[in-house]
Amino acid sequence: MTSLLRAEGVTRWFGGVRALTEASLEVAPGSIAGLIGPNGSGKTTLFNVITGYERPDAGEVYLGDEAITNAPPQRIFARGIGRTFQLTRVFHRLTVLENMLVAAPPPAGGPRHWRIPRIPLARAGGVGDRRRAMQLLDFTGLAGHAGALAGTLSYGQRKLLELSFVLVAEPAVVLLDEPAGGVNPSLVNEIAARIRELNAAGTTFLIVEHNMEFVMGLCDRITVLDYGTVVATGPPAAIRQDPRVLDAYLGLAEEDEDHASAG
Numbered sequence: 542m543t544s545l546l547r548a549e550g551v552t553r554w555f556g557g558v559r560a561l562t563e564a565s566l567e568v569a570p571g572s573i574a575g576l577i578g579p580n581g582s583g584k585t586t587l588f589n590v591i592t593g594y595e596r597p598d599a600g601e602v603y604l605g606d607e608a609i610t611n612a613p614p615q616r617i618f619a620r621g622i623g624r625t626f627q628l629t630r631v632f633h634r635l636t637v638l639e640n641m642l643v644a645a646p647p648p649a650g651g652p653r654h655w656r657i658p659r660i661p662l663a664r665a666g667g668v669g670d671r672r673r674a675m676q677l678l679d680f681t682g683l684a685g686h687a688g689a690l691a692g693t694l695s696y697g698q699r700k701l702l703e704l705s706f707v708l709v710a711e712p713a714v715v716l717l718d719e720p721a722g723g724v725n726p727s728l729v730n731e732i733a734a735r736i737r738e739l740n741a742a743g744t745t746f747l748i749v750e751h752n753m754e755f756v757m758g759l760c761d762r763i764t765v766l767d768y769g770t771v772v773a774t775g776p777p778a779a780i781r782q783d784p785r786v787l788d789a790y791l792g793l794a795e796e797d798e799d800h801a802s803a804g
Contacts, residue, residue, distance in 0.1 A: 544603075545570040545745050546591070546622070546714050551600035553586055553769075560586045561769040563600070566747075568714065573736065573746045575756045575777075578766035584749045585627060587766070588716055591747075592624050593617045604714070623712035627719045627749075629699040633692030637683055637702060640691050641674035644709040677705045681735055697728030704735065714745045721752040733759055757781065 544567040553561040561583045568574040576584050589595035591602050593614040602610045609617055632640050678684040681701040686694060691702060700720055707715055720736075721729045729752065736746060736759060750756045756763065757777045765773040765786050772785045780786055 543570065544568060545605060546747065547603050548587065548591060549601045549603070551587060551590055551597045551602070553583075553590060553595060554598050559769060561590070561597070561600075564766065564769060564771050565600075566764045566771065566774070568745060568747050569762070570745055571740070571743060572761045573740050573748065573759050575760035575763040576747060576749045576766065577751075577753075577756060577763060577780075581768075582766040583769040584766055585718060586769075588624065588718055588747075588749060591617075592622060592716060618710065618712070621713035622716065623707035623710060623714070624716040625700070625703045625707060625718055625720065627722065629696070629703050631691045631699055631702050631706065633690065635691060636688055637678065637691055637694070638671070638674060638687040640702060640706055641678065641709060642670055644706045645670040645674065673709065674705075677708050680738075681705045682731060695725075695728075697724035697732075700724055700732060701728070701735070704732070708739070712744070714747065715739075717746060717748045717750075719750055720748065721750055721755045729755060 546568040547566065549565050550563045551561050551565070552559065552563055564583065564587055566574070566576065566587070576587065578584050586595060590597045590600075593609075593612050593616070596611050600610070601608055604617075604620055604622060607620070609620060612620075632643060635643065675684060675687065678687055681704060683698060683701055683705060686698065691699065694702060704715075704717070704720070717736075720732050724732065733755060736748075740746060748756065748760065760777060762775065763777055763780045764771055765780060765783075767785075773780060773783045775783070
């Protein structure tokens with residue numbers, strides 16, 4: 542499989558605890574890939590290694606043919622990997638539009654902090670920045686909240702704002718950490734629809750999510766982690782039937798055997 546993003550043999554220790562053991566995954570260009578597993582299986586740790594927030598003790602990460610292992614997060618972001626977080630990271634005391642202008646790329650050669658001027662951010666940035674920001678907010682259904690403080694949005698709306706925030710830089714790959722977590726069902730459907738539209742336009746995704754219906758309905762290929770080790774990889778239909786997944790993640794294989802014995 543041709544991969545746009547791949548991790549090879551990633552191992553990560555935290556003190557005496559091994560969070561990842563030779564974990565590998567591949568994300569094909571133009572695909573929606575999923576990463577699932579029980580709590581504590583190492584999903585977010587692998588996300589953090591890929592995006593430079595954690596350094597692996599062994600293994601490599603590649604974007605295309607370029608090794609990006611141990612690169613700082615800002616460089617990885619600049620190379621085309623955007624990410625969201627399990628707990629949203631937006632600027633609560635800035636307006637929705639100001640959040641977007643903070644995320645807009647700086648001018649060529651300009652410092653990253655240039656986006657924090659002494660004048661209100663809503664009047665900062667170029668016309669093109671504001672136009673692009675409003676287009677993305679319209680796409681995610683937040684244009685009507687552009688002047689509202691981000692802290693007043695619902696949790697699901699903040700998830701959409703964080704997605705909008707990441708998209709400003711037009712990344713080639715977007716890593717979403719539990720995009721449906723804690724979100725009401727109507728907004729879950731909205732998030733899924735936006736991901737499908739972006740994917741149809743060429744954006745590649747890697748998604749960590751506990752909502753199995755969400756993952757199975759969106760993803761082309763799913764990797765399953767258990768205790769930091771990859772136990773299965775394949776299309777959703779195969780993952781649903783894999784006994785290692787039923788046992789390790791869903792906890793159903795053993796239960797089914799008990800029912801069969803009782804019968």
